[in-house]
Amino acid sequence: MSTINFAAREINCKIVYYGPGVAGKTTNLKWIYKQVDDSVKGEMVSLATEDERTLFFDFLPIDLGTVQGFKTRFHLYTVPGQVFYNASRKLILRGVDGIIFVADSAPNRLRANAESMRNLRENLQEYNLSLDEIPMIVQFNKRDLPDAMPIEMLRAVVDPKGQFPFQEGAASSGGGVFETLRAVSKMVLERLAKSK
Amino acid sequence: MIEPSIALYGEAFAKVTASLDELLTKAHVRYAMLVDRKGFVLAHREALWAPKPPTLDSIATLIAGNAAATSALAKLLGERRFNELVHQGERIGLYVEEISNEGLLVVIFDETAPIGRVKLFAKKSIEEISGLIDSLGSVETTNADLGNDFALDASALLDDLFKGM
Numbered sequence: 369m370s371t372i373n374f375a376a377r378e379i380n381c382k383i384v385y386y387g388p389g390v391a392g393k394t395t396n397l398k399w400i401y402k403q404v405d406d407s408v409k410g411e412m413v414s415l416a417t418e419d420e421r422t423l424f425f426d427f428l429p430i431d432l433g434t435v436q437g438f439k440t441r442f443h444l445y446t447v448p449g450q451v452f453y454n455a456s457r458k459l460i461l462r463g464v465d466g467i468i469f470v471a472d473s474a475p476n477r478l479r480a481n482a483e484s485m486r487n488l489r490e491n492l493q494e495y496n497l498s499l500d501e502i503p504m505i506v507q508f509n510k511r512d513l514p515d516a517m518p519i520e521m522l523r524a525v526v527d528p529k530g531q532f533p534f535q536e537g538a539a540s541s542g543g544g545v546f547e548t549l550r551a552v553s554k555m556v557l558e559r560l561a562k563s564k
Numbered sequence: 565m566i567e568p569s570i571a572l573y574g575e576a577f578a579k580v581t582a583s584l585d586e587l588l589t590k591a592h593v594r595y596a597m598l599v600d601r602k603g604f605v606l607a608h609r610e611a612l613w614a615p616k617p618p619t620l621d622s623i624a625t626l627i628a629g630n631a632a633a634t635s636a637l638a639k640l641l642g643e644r645r646f647n648e649l650v651h652q653g654e655r656i657g658l659y660v661e662e663i664s665n666e667g668l669l670v671v672i673f674d675e676t677a678p679i680g681r682v683k684l685f686a687k688k689s690i691e692e693i694s695g696l697i698d699s700l701g702s703v704e705t706t707n708a709d710l711g712n713d714f715a716l717d718a719s720a721l722l723d724d725l726f727k728g729m
Binding site (some may be wrong): 380403404408412413415424425427428429432433435436438440450455456459462463529546549551553554557558560561562 | 574602604619620622625629631633634636709711713714715717718719721722723725726729
């Protein structure tokens with residue numbers, strides 16, 4: 369449930385990029401960091417291994433500005449995608465307001481996508497949360513791969529009930545990056561406005 | 565939504581900054597901060613002679629991440645928690661200790677401050693600040709109906725932010 373700190377007149381929304389390893393979560397964040405004006409972004413923090421696998425998290429704060437007297441900020445986080453790092457992944461999900469599930473369109477990552485989605489549900493459960501309440505959008509990334517799987521097939525695996533909105537992406541060249549972030553941000557803010 | 569776990573304003577804020585100022589002077593450290601476990605900077609003071617600090621948001625987020633990892637480690641090992649954390653480099657040192665359940669005191673010092681003195685005055689500050697925090701209780705939040713205007717305004721700002729991208 370969303371709560372607002374009236375004393376501070378501040379609203380901080382935590383958006384987490386989730387998904388299997390090498391799906392492009394950090395690439396999404398790097399693109400945002402590169403494109404967004406200096407005046408609205410903070411420093412990007414990246415905790416990665418030598419071969420650029422996220423080890424703990426990436427973090428990027430973005431200032432939306434003042435909405436109805438509330439200073440509104442987005443905290444963008446990515447989780448480590450590698451199955452191995454579940455303990456740290458769980459820590460990042462704490463207090464999440466919105467999720468961007470970055471799925472990999474490569475044919476050999478189909479199973480990894482499905483496993484990551486299952487893992488997300490399990491980890492949320494530990495915080496007594498579920499995907500029925502947390503706004504989520506799926507980004508089918510790497511649409512620029514020559515052998516990218518058809519969206520219908522990916523969706524059948526990642527979101528068989530067709531429950532979540534989705535966006536196509538090619539994050540390494542910025543494709544779909546802002547569209548995805550904008551869509552989930554709107555969902556988060558709408559939920560915030562409606563919460564009672 | 566994430567928000568600071570401690571509401572630190574007015575008189576309480578003044579008392580915390582006074583305590584941090586005293587720590588700065590007596591222990592001769594560069595920066596003293598109170599952050600919460602979610603990575604928000606609640607109060608920050610820096611010595612007049614200290615160079616400009618790195619981005620505070622980055623420091624606070626990393627400290628909170630580190631604290632979360634350390635406490636997960638403690639639990640794995642059957643400990644309730646590990647209290648303090650010290651990192652010392654060739655010139656710069658970092659000392660972190662928890663204050664009450666939600667807060668973390670972060671002290672950044674250089675070779676002019678011996679670690680013993682840092683710890684001594686940090687503990688004194690912690691005592692002062694933790695009493696204060698406990699008396700504040702948790703953040704009072706209201707589940708408010710921000711209304712349609714909020715959604716519309718926010719949406720317009722979002723469009724503006726991502727304009728042309």
